[in-house]
Amino acid sequence: MDSNGNLQGKAILVTGGAKRVGAAIARRLHAAGASLVLHYRSAAAEARSLAAELNAQRDGSAVCIQADLLQTSALPGLVEQSVTAFGRLDGLVNNASSFFRTPLGSIDEAAWDDLVGSNFKAPLFLTQAAAPHLRASGGAVVNITDVHAERPLVGYPLYCAAKGALLTLTRALAAELAPVVRVNAVAPGPILWPEGSDFDSAARQAIVADTLLGREGSPADIARAVHFLLVDSPYITGQVINVDGGRTAHL
Numbered sequence: 001m002d003s004n005g006n007l008q009g010k011a012i013l014v015t016g017g018a019k020r021v022g023a024a025i026a027r028r029l030h031a032a033g034a035s036l037v038l039h040y041r042s043a044a045a046e047a048r049s050l051a052a053e054l055n056a057q058r059d060g061s062a063v064c065i066q067a068d069l070l071q072t073s074a075l076p077g078l079v080e081q082s083v084t085a086f087g088r089l090d091g092l093v094n095n096a097s098s099f100f101r102t103p104l105g106s107i108d109e110a111a112w113d114d115l116v117g118s119n120f121k122a123p124l125f126l127t128q129a130a131a132p133h134l135r136a137s138g139g140a141v142v143n144i145t146d147v148h149a150e151r152p153l154v155g156y157p158l159y160c161a162a163k164g165a166l167l168t169l170t171r172a173l174a175a176e177l178a179p180v181v182r183v184n185a186v187a188p189g190p191i192l193w194p195e196g197s198d199f200d201s202a203a204r205q206a207i208v209a210d211t212l213l214g215r216e217g218s219p220a221d222i223a224r225a226v227h228f229l230l231v232d233s234p235y236i237t238g239q240v241i242n243v244d245g246g247r248t249a250h251l
Ligand SMILES: NC(=O)c1ccc[n+]([C@@H]2O[C@H](COP(=O)([O-])OP(=O)(O)OC[C@H]3O[C@@H](n4cnc5c(N)ncnc54)[C@H](OP(=O)(O)O)[C@@H]3O)[C@@H](O)[C@H]2O)c1
Pocket: 015, 016, 017, 018, 019, 020, 021, 022, 039, 040, 041, 042, 043, 044, 067, 068, 069, 070, 094, 095, 096, 097, 098, 099, 118, 144, 145, 146, 147, 187, 188, 189, 190, 191, 192, 193, 194
C-alpha cells in the first residue's frame, strides 16, 4: 500500500477495535477511506455503536466481529469472516491486549495464558492466517507493542516479556513476509491510563514527567502512526515507532 494516506477500497481488521486506542485507530483509517472490521471480545455495545457511527458516514463500510483471541482455533475464522465481509484484506492491526500486574511470586498459568495469549500468541496466529490475503493485496501489518517491551516496568514482567516477544515477532514476520507484506510496530508511551486502578496520581505524574514533551499522548497520536505505517511507508518494514513523547529517548 502506498497512496498518500488514501485507503479507499482497502479493508482493514483492527483487533480490540471497539473502544479506547483501537477505536481511534479504526476512526482514523475509516476517515482515510478504509472499510473496517472491528473485532471485539466483550465490548459489544461499543463495537456496535462505533460500527453504526462509521456506517452512517459511508453505508456498508464497517462490521463488528466477536472473538476471544485466547481461542487460538477461532483465529483463522476471524480472518476468514473479515475477508468475507469486504472481499479482501489489506491490513491487520494487532491492537487487542490484556494488561495487569504480575509481580514475581504471583504468576500463575492463567496469567501466562492471558498475557502471552493476547499480546503475542494471537498476533502470531492472526498474521499467519491473514498472510495469504495480505500477500494477495500487497497489504501490511501493524503490531501495537509498548515502550516497556524494551524497558520493563517493575511489577509487570509477563506483560513486558509478551510485548517484547511481539516486538521480535514484528521483525521476524517482516522477514518471513518480505518483500510483499510489510510488518511494523507502534510502541505507545502514556496514552490512556488502564481502566483499573494500577497507577495512582503520583505514579501517573512520575511517568508523564519522564516524557520530554511533558504530557500524555492521545489515542489519535497512535492512530496517526498506524496510518502512516500501513499506507505511507513503502520502504519501512521490521521497524518500531515509539509514540511516547520522547520518554524512551532519554531513559
Ligand atoms: N493505553 C496506553 O496508554 C498504552 C500504553 C502502552 C501500550 N498500549 C498498547 O496499545 C494497545 C491499545 O491500548 P488500550 O489501552 O486501548 O488497550 P485496552 O483498552 O487495555 O485493551 C484493548 C482491547 O483488547 C481487547 N482484548 C483484551 N484481551 C482480549 C482477548 N483475550 N480477546 C479479544 N480481545 C481482547 C479488549 O476487548 P473487549 O473490551 O471487547 O473485551 C480491549 O477492549 C494495546 O496493545 C496496549 O498494550 C497502550
